[in-house]
Amino acid sequence: MKISLRQLQIFLAVAQSGSTTAAAALVALSQSAASAALNELEHSLGVQLFDRVGKRLVLNDSGRRLLPQARHMLDLAQTIERQFVDPHAGSELHIGASTTIGSYMLPAMVAAYRQTHAGARVRALVANTADIVAAVVNFEVDAALIEGPCHADDVDVEPWMxxxxxxxxxxxxxxxxxxxxxxxxxxxxxxxxxxxxxxxxxxxxxxxxxxxxxxxxxxxxxxxxxxxxxxxxxxxxxxxxxxxxxxxxxxxxxxxxxxxxxxxxxxHFYMVVSRHRAASPSLAALLAFCRDWARLQQPG
The missing domain is CATH 3.40.190.10 (Periplasmic binding protein-like II)
Known part of the structure; x- marks a missing residue:
């Protein structure tokens, strides 16, 4: 196989930061190593993935096509690591919540979740709906609970409560x-x-x-x-x-x-997950808990 996970990691870092210099800092490599890895990836695929705009690297059509696939591949690799590298360690999930949910519902829900999943660790990002949806799209959180309509592509949206x-x-x-x-x-x-x-x-x-x-x-x-x-x-x-x-x-x-x-x-409040995220057992368990918790909160 010509493509490596490291090359895809660097590709995503460049897409996020806009330069190989900034990307190198994100993945703990030298700038020359990051540039070489990106060049090798483009050579393997036979396409350029970025347009050079001044000093910035901007995703072109080929790069935008690769982006969700690269995220999916790295997410699968991280799932494997969580399941097999240290199977006894508690899982850590990143969940996003828009402001009302994050302030008035999420604390009680996470507390209830921890009672039945004692080894689980949950990190929460609370912001307005637009920023939380962007965090889902950019793989900054595993899933999100939002209180407004979602206008993003490449996400699955499920009515929650x-x-x-x-x-x-x-x-x-x-x-x-x-x-x-x-x-x-x-x-x-x-x-x-x-x-x-x-x-x-x-x-x-x-x-x-x-x-x-x-x-x-x-x-x-x-x-x-x-x-x-x-x-x-x-x-x-x-x-x-x-x-x-x-x-x-x-x-x-x-x-x-x-x-x-x-x-x-x-x-309606909604549950949002990226279509390109591989659902680990711990994430699936959390989403199932969120659904059950919402049903218990609804009157009648």
């Missing part, structure tokens, strides 16, 4: 009024506190509300739901958030769930 969105305000906010149901006109005129662009919560809220309100005027944008609910409690505006996020402040009397003319608002 349903979440309820509710509209809340501080008890002293003018929109609360005399407690009567709040109409769509009042909601259209309100100042809304929203997540940043790229957030799954932002996309889900817009998808749920815009058909009824036609537009969603934002007075402030925040990078996480915790900041939004605290700002809402201070009376800066109203917000639409997951019930799981705001339940503590509702119980403390710092937020009120508003009775509105809107229908019940629900959204």
């Amino acid at each position: 349903t979440d309820e969105l509710i509209v809340v305000a501080a008890p002293g906010h003018p929109i609360v009024g005399d407690g009567r149901k709040i109409g769509l006109k009042q909601l259209r005129q309100a100042e809304w506190l929203l997540r940043e662009a790229g957030s799954g919560t932002r996309e889900a809220v817009e998808h749920a509300l815009i058909p009824y309100l036609h537009h969603l005027p934002s007075s402030f944008e925040f990078g996480n739901s915790e900041a939004i609910k605290r700002a809402t409690a201070e009376g800066l505006g109203i917000s639409c958030l997951s019930r799981a996020v705001v339940q503590d402040l509702i119980e403390a009397g710092k937020l009120l769930e508003l009775a509105t003319a809107l229908p019940t608002l629900r959204r």
Whole structure:
């Protein structure tokens, strides 16, 4: 066989970093050795894999075709190592979660998982949905749980669980009024506190509300739901958030769930895995646990 795993590793490092110098640092080789390995790979395949743009190496059509296959090959090799090189060592899985899931659901879920899989180690990456999906595509995490639609190619997306969105305000906010149901006109005129662009919560809220309100005027944008609910409690505006996020402040009397003319608002959470990732037994076990855990959380 002319192609080696080391050559594919260097190819992926160059694709990630844009140069053989930076790639060499990633794989602990000299720059000359990294360049030689890349040249050998291109010679074996009979194609150039990168276009030279200034000082950068940019994937061309041939390189983009090889990229998912190279990732798949290296992932298979890593699976073999985990299974056979040190079969008694505990597995380590990298899971990604968008912000609401990562902050309000993942800790309890991982704790429950560790009770039945005592040797497992789980590392979590929490960010907005767009960044988490990118981490799946780039093999930075083994799988992910997201709270917004996924627009990436080369990933498998599975509905995971349903979440309820509710509209809340501080008890002293003018929109609360005399407690009567709040109409769509009042909601259209309100100042809304929203997540940043790229957030799954932002996309889900817009998808749920815009058909009824036609537009969603934002007075402030925040990078996480915790900041939004605290700002809402201070009376800066109203917000639409997951019930799981705001339940503590509702119980403390710092937020009120508003009775509105809107229908019940629900959204889906999704499980995302790369199509090019080989599912190890430990990853398959974690995904099965996530499915079972979600079923137990759903009402009814």
